[in-house]
Amino acid sequence: MTRDExxxxxxxxxxxxxxxxxxxxxxxxxxxxxxxxxxxxxxTALDLIGQTQMWLGLAAEVEGKGRDADKLAFLRDAWDxxxxxLVEMPNGDFGQTLMRQFLFxxxxxxxxxxxxxxxxxxxxxxxxxxxxxxxxHLERSADTVVGLGDGTEESHARMQAALDYLWPxxxxxxxxxxxDAEMVAAGIAPDPASLREEFDGIVSRVLTEATLxxxxxxxxxxxxxxxxxxxxxxxxxxxTMQWLQRAYPGCEW
Numbered sequence: 001m002t003r004d005e006x007x008x009x010x011x012x013x014x015x016x017x018x019x020x021x022x023x024x025x026x027x028x029x030x031x032x033x034x035x036x037x038x039x040x041x042x043x044t045a046l047d048l049i050g051q052t053q054m055w056l057g058l059a060a061e062v063e064g065k066g067r068d069a070d071k072l073a074f075l076r077d078a079w080d081x082x083x084x085x086l087v088e089m090p091n092g093d094f095g096q097t098l099m100r101q102f103l104f105x106x107x108x109x110x111x112x113x114x115x116x117x118x119x120x121x122x123x124x125x126x127x128x129x130x131x132x133x134x135x136x137h138l139e140r141s142a143d144t145v146v147g148l149g150d151g152t153e154e155s156h157a158r159m160q161a162a163l164d165y166l167w168p169x170x171x172x173x174x175x176x177x178x179x180d181a182e183m184v185a186a187g188i189a190p191d192p193a194s195l196r197e198e199f200d201g202i203v204s205r206v207l208t209e210a211t212l213x214x215x216x217x218x219x220x221x222x223x224x225x226x227x228x229x230x231x232x233x234x235x236x237x238x239x240t241m242q243w244l245q246r247a248y249p250g251c252e253w
Contacts, residue, residue, distance in 0.1 A: 006182035015055030016083035022048030099162035119187035149210025171220025
């Protein structure tokens with residue numbers, strides 16, 4: 001694998017994470033519990049889609065095969081996606097959505113902080129821009145997790161159930177493979193495992209305040225970031241997200 005091939009794969013991972021999570025969050029538009037949350041979730045989704053445009057746009061440039069961000073988003077099949085399994089998990093109830101968001105935000109904020117010192121100036125610039133948005137995402141999702149976790153008996157139970165359900169998908173964030181090794185060697189990105197300590201610090205602090213217990217199991221699902229395995233949920237999501245472009249190839253607004 002050449003450096004550019006590895007960089008392309010790495011950029012797909014970044015762009016696919018924000019694309020799939022952005023779509024998931026957008027599914028709450030018009031359905032959130034209160035108007036304020038509806039607006040906040042819609043804005044979060046817009047931020048993530050904006051980041052997708054930058055990451056996939058750069059990926060297309062690195063690939064050099066005439067594709068752009070839209071083609072990468074709408075004309076790939078499920079097995080070509082490189083997102084973490086966590087982000088394709090269903091929304092569930094409001095608590096599950098915010099727990100998924102918090103776990104992703106905690107990891108995302110740490111990763112972007114490291115990418116701002118990337119040897120690739122393009123990667124560093126995108127990370128710096130995205131980091132400003134993700135700082136707010138993390139603050140908001142953490143506050144909501146605390147509010148619900150340390151809220152009523154019902155909200156606490158739901159947040160603990162959400163954490164128990166989603167925790168097995170956290171480990172994939174810190175697994176390394178040949179793509180990561182190439183990025184580390186080039187100084188473009190950090191070793192995924194090196195992010196774990198800071199992530200654990202953020203998560204432990206927030207979940208302790210939320211009176212929630214981190215599951216003891218160390219089991220972790222894998223396969224999303226290298227495309228070797230995705231859940232059935234991704235296929236259903238893509239059928240909704242991509243249908244217009246698939247039905248009317250090349251259509252323009």
